[in-house]
Amino acid sequence: GCGICVKKCPFDAISIVNLPDALEGEAIHRYGINGFKLFGLPTPKRGAITAIIGKNGTGKTTILKILSGELVPNFGDPEVMPTQDMVLQRFRGKEIHSYFKELYNKELRVVHKVQYVEVVGRLLKGKVSDLLRRIDERGKLDEIRTLLRMESMWEKESSTLSGGELQKLLVGAALLREADVYVFDEPSSYLDINERLNLSRVLRQLLGDKYVLMVDHDLIVLDYVADLVNVMYGEPSIYGRVSKSYSVRAGINHMLKGFLPSENVKMRDYEIRFYMKDLAEMEGVTGTSIKISWSGVQKSFLGFSLSAPRGEVREGEVVGIVGPNGIGKTTFVKILVGELKADAGIVEPEKSRLAYKPQVISPFTERTVREVMEDASKDSLSSSSWFYVEVVRRFGLHKLLDSSVSSLSGGELQKLMIAKTLAKEADVYVFDEPSAYIDVEERYVMARAIKRVTRERRSATLIVEHDLAIHDYVADRIIVFSGKPGVSGNVEEPVPLRHGLNKFLREFGITFRRDAETGRPRANKPMSYLDRLQKERNEYYAME
Numbered sequence: 154g155c156g157i158c159v160k161k162c163p164f165d166a167i168s169i170v171n172l173p174d175a176l177e178g179e180a181i182h183r184y185g186i187n188g189f190k191l192f193g194l195p196t197p198k199r200g201a202i203t204a205i206i207g208k209n210g211t212g213k214t215t216i217l218k219i220l221s222g223e224l225v226p227n228f229g230d231p232e233v234m235p236t237q238d239m240v241l242q243r244f245r246g247k248e249i250h251s252y253f254k255e256l257y258n259k260e261l262r263v264v265h266k267v268q269y270v271e272v273v274g275r276l277l278k279g280k281v282s283d284l285l286r287r288i289d290e291r292g293k294l295d296e297i298r299t300l301l302r303m304e305s306m307w308e309k310e311s312s313t314l315s316g317g318e319l320q321k322l323l324v325g326a327a328l329l330r331e332a333d334v335y336v337f338d339e340p341s342s343y344l345d346i347n348e349r350l351n352l353s354r355v356l357r358q359l360l361g362d363k364y365v366l367m368v369d370h371d372l373i374v375l376d377y378v379a380d381l382v383n384v385m386y387g388e389p390s391i392y393g394r395v396s397k398s399y400s401v402r403a404g405i406n407h408m409l410k411g412f413l414p415s416e417n418v419k420m421r422d423y424e425i426r427f428y429m430k431d432l433a434e435m436e437g438v439t440g441t442s443i444k445i446s447w448s449g450v451q452k453s454f455l456g457f458s459l460s461a462p463r464g465e466v467r468e469g470e471v472v473g474i475v476g477p478n479g480i481g482k483t484t485f486v487k488i489l490v491g492e493l494k495a496d497a498g499i500v501e502p503e504k505s506r507l508a509y510k511p512q513v514i515s516p517f518t519e520r521t522v523r524e525v526m527e528d529a530s531k532d533s534l535s536s537s538s539w540f541y542v543e544v545v546r547r548f549g550l551h552k553l554l555d556s557s558v559s560s561l562s563g564g565e566l567q568k569l570m571i572a573k574t575l576a577k578e579a580d581v582y583v584f585d586e587p588s589a590y591i592d593v594e595e596r597y598v599m600a601r602a603i604k605r606v607t608r609e610r611r612s613a614t615l616i617v618e619h620d621l622a623i624h625d626y627v628a629d630r631i632i633v634f635s636g637k638p639g640v641s642g643n644v645e646e647p648v649p650l651r652h653g654l655n656k657f658l659r660e661f662g663i664t665f666r667r668d669a670e671t672g673r674p675r676a677n678k679p680m681s682y683l684d685r686l687q688k689e690r691n692e693y694y695a696m697e
């Protein structure tokens with residue numbers, strides 16, 4: 154094996170089903186008698202990067218396993234032992250038939266970067282450079298090291314890697330393999346913004362003539378990398394269905410709008426809109442009074458030092474925090490919320506009411522979801538409240554109220570921690586990487602709720618986040634960290650979003666414009682007309 158692919162699935166079987174009858178004939182796979190059921194499969198195309206986007210628990214990973222040949226689909230009947238011949242029979246006359254024929258005849262070689270890098274990480278032994286050298290079939294070792302910026306992890310033992318480093322190792326390993334089909338399940342997890350932009354560039358550059366399949370939740374990465382998009386919809390963990398292939402722009406826009414025109418399907422009852430006029434015009438827009446400020450803050454660990462000369466966040470304002478991994482973002486916000494004591498400097502006021510969602514979350518308790526929510530706020534579960542409708546229900550927490558917190562999945566726990574933090578009445582809210590483990594739809598539910606709470610309560614919010622589209626969606630101003638990861642971090646003063654991102658993106662040479670239909674930020678294709686024009690004008694983030 155290449156050390157990339159793990160076969161054992163971490164899921165247990167699930168129960169209850171209420172399936173739309175109309176779909177019955179199209180079932181592709183079912184896990185167990187009452188298990189999750191998948192409808193439809195995207196058809197991979199050579200020379201195209203195909204992305205699958207949508208809610209968690211609707212079968213994205215299952216699709217990747219089927220198209221990798223790791224899982225032979227049973228067409229909805231878990232009683233039969235499916236065979237490859239059966240699959241070829243079923244797909245005869247369809248476009249996807251030739252793909253499976255080549256796959257099963259071993260004419261297509263597949264590499265699969267799996268979703269759970271931590272699981273694979275535990276199985277790896279040896280130095281990064283040695284591991285990668287051994288599998289360098291394409292003779293691209295040096296190129297990959299440079300492109301993915303792996304210099305500082307090159308001589309590290311694989312068992313000591315951070316999440317982001319492990320992700321880069323596994324993506325790098327997949328790219329070094331000579332294959333026909335490259336499959337990437339959530340490659341942006343744990344990566345910082347810089348690394349995500351790099352990853353996007355590298356995937357496009359190195360896989361031009363291959364079959365490429367990808368699942369991810371970061372809209373900027375997806376938009377930059379993919380040619381085609383298939384949107385997943387359905388009832389998480391009960392059934393999932395995949396849409397037709399759309400162009401990347403149309404697919405992402407349909408997903409945001411929650412409506413698929415080719416299949417005439419309304420996926421959900423709300424739209425995700427980037428122009429949040431409704432929020433901007435809401436009572437309580439950014440005021441002038443300062444909710445939290447800092448000056449002369451210094452903190453040193455052995456080998457690392459942080460400096461935050463000055464800055465403030467005003468009432469009703471959301472400030473995004475951007476910077477590479479290891480530059481001190483978590484250290485800084487811990488100082489703001491009083492979890493860490495600075496060596497020098499002041500944070501004012503000393504006693505504000507704080508609500509904090511830390512980066513590392515753990516199922517800390519045997520209590521139930523209901524108890525945790527009621528503890529945060531007595532009214533958080535009253536079903537007529539705004540909070541219940543837009544946070545509790547949209548996060549799906551209403552179905553988990555009697556579950557023990559210790560039984561939740563990573564995504565469920567993240568949603569609980571975000572909801573619990575928002576439920577509290579506070580002057581200052583701090584969220585450290587809230588979109589980790591949660592899907593694309595939930596990220597925007599989260600961001601919208603954060604903005605609304607901040608505006609309505611006239612509080613101040615800081616949010617550390619690696620998803621650039623989320624910053625665009627939620628942040629009024631941003632703080633960009635400068636310095637050297639693992640050595641020193643400098644906290645710049647908050648600046649208006651556009652200004653901050655413009656400066657930040659200039660370093661990468663990637664330009665952005667706004668999509669006319671949805672208002673979301675889109676990366677320009679390198680050397681396109683807009684790319685050249687914006688670079689000439691020094692407008693890397695052109696967002697009128």
Ligand code: ADP
Nearest residue numbers: 162164166184189209210211212213214215390
């Ligand atoms: P996604 O990638 O969209 O989050 P998955 O394909 O991982 O979705 O899973 C879809 C559903 O199938 C989930 O509800 C999951 O619980 C279930 N599932 C996944 N793998 C298995 C398995 N090996 N056995 C039983 N159920 C599974």
Ligand code: ADP
Nearest residue numbers: 454455457477478479480481482483484485639
């Ligand atoms: P970020 O959130 O930007 O990824 P962190 O604030 O977590 O960065 O870490 C910044 C640097 O400080 C890293 O090099 C990290 O190893 C180091 N560091 C963080 N906490 C401690 C600690 N308690 N003791 C020693 N070093 C630490």
Ligand code: MG
Nearest residue numbers: 482483512585
């Ligand atoms: Mg951090």
